[in-house]
Amino acid sequence: MAKQAGSRTRSVRGSHTGRPIMALLDLLGRRWALRILWELRGEPLTSRALRSACDEASPTVLQARLTELREAGFVELGDGGGYGLTPLGRELCETFMPLHRFAERWRR
Amino acid sequence: MAKQAGSRTRSVRGSHTGRPIMALLDLLGRRWALRILWELRGEPLTSRALRSACDEASPTVLQARLTELREAGFVELGDGGGYGLTPLGRELCETFMPLHRFAERWRR
DNA sequence: CGTTTTGCTACAGATAATGTAGCGTGCTGC
DNA sequence: GCAGCACGCTACATTATCTGTAGCAAAACG
Numbered sequence: 675m676a677k678q679a680g681s682r683t684r685s686v687r688g689s690h691t692g693r694p695i696m697a698l699l700d701l702l703g704r705r706w707a708l709r710i711l712w713e714l715r716g717e718p719l720t721s722r723a724l725r726s727a728c729d730e731a732s733p734t735v736l737q738a739r740l741t742e743l744r745e746a747g748f749v750e751l752g753d754g755g756g757y758g759l760t761p762l763g764r765e766l767c768e769t770f771m772p773l774h775r776f777a778e779r780w781r782r
Numbered sequence: 783m784a785k786q787a788g789s790r791t792r793s794v795r796g797s798h799t800g801r802p803i804m805a806l807l808d809l810l811g812r813r814w815a816l817r818i819l820w821e822l823r824g825e826p827l828t829s830r831a832l833r834s835a836c837d838e839a840s841p842t843v844l845q846a847r848l849t850e851l852r853e854a855g856f857v858e859l860g861d862g863g864g865y866g867l868t869p870l871g872r873e874l875c876e877t878f879m880p881l882h883r884f885a886e887r888w889r890r
Numbered sequence: 891c892g893t894t895t896t897g898c899t900a901c902a903g904a905t906a907a908t909g910t911a912g913c914g915t916g917c918t919g920c
Numbered sequence: 921g922c923a924g925c926a927c928g929c930t931a932c933a934t935t936a937t938c939t940g941t942a943g944c945a946a947a948a949c950g
Contacts, residue, residue: 703817709808712803730909772877780806839938840940
């Protein structure tokens with residue numbers, strides 16, 4: 675198959691096929707990305723609360739992921755402070771929510 | 783580099799809660815992990831075919847992910863050669879299959 | 891045999907994450 | 921009006937991880 679032609683998508687690593695699923699898999703396949711979405715599934719969290727929820731992951735990555743997820747339209751910084759899911763982000767979160775039940779059965 | 787991951791509990795990075803969902807999110811949140819599962823959703827692929835499907839990702843990571851996914855019981859190396867999903871892996875794949883439709887709507 | 895193709899490894903260079911510290915801002919309460 | 925604090929966010933050296941290229945040993949052809 676013909677590989678891409680020139681669409682350099684700054685944030686999408688490794689996938690140039692133009693298929694959105696690739697971009698999404700790439701975005702979500704970065705450290706802490708899935709976890710962040712997961713932790714935000716409930717109420718909004720401040721950056722520091724989120725950090726605590728994510729096992730004190732370094733603020734550097736967290737901030738990077740948060741920026742990417744915001745650019746993707748999944749996460750937003752509420753006016754009163756604190757990060758929360760956008761409607762789109764919530765939808766995405768629901769999408770892989772069955773993972774929870776799967777994980778329980780998996781129990782490595 | 784460790785040739786295998788041996789201890790199953792070995793740092794599921796960053797997550798010590800014992801909750802399987804964290805381990806799963808961590809495992810899937812590594813480079814190419816989601817993509818590999820995605821590319822294997824159809825028929826089994828040889829390691830090189832998989833590499834091609836994954837935009838020629840370096841064999842080093844691919845091999846590392848493949849090992850992890852095998853230890854997790856999601857992927858197996860068929861007797862005739864070629865990597866394929868285990869029943870469990872297929873189940874997992876189905877779990878986040880709706881992502882495809884979501885991605886189509888997302889179309890950043 | 892010789893050629894391919896398989897799964898897989900080596901390794902140097904590049905990139906991304908960790909861990910710790912701290913900045914600037916906007917609050918409070920005093 | 922200023923110490924105290926929490927906020928979002930950044931700096932930066934260290935460490936972990938990924939990339940890219942090359943190549944190996946063992947099977948599967950031929």
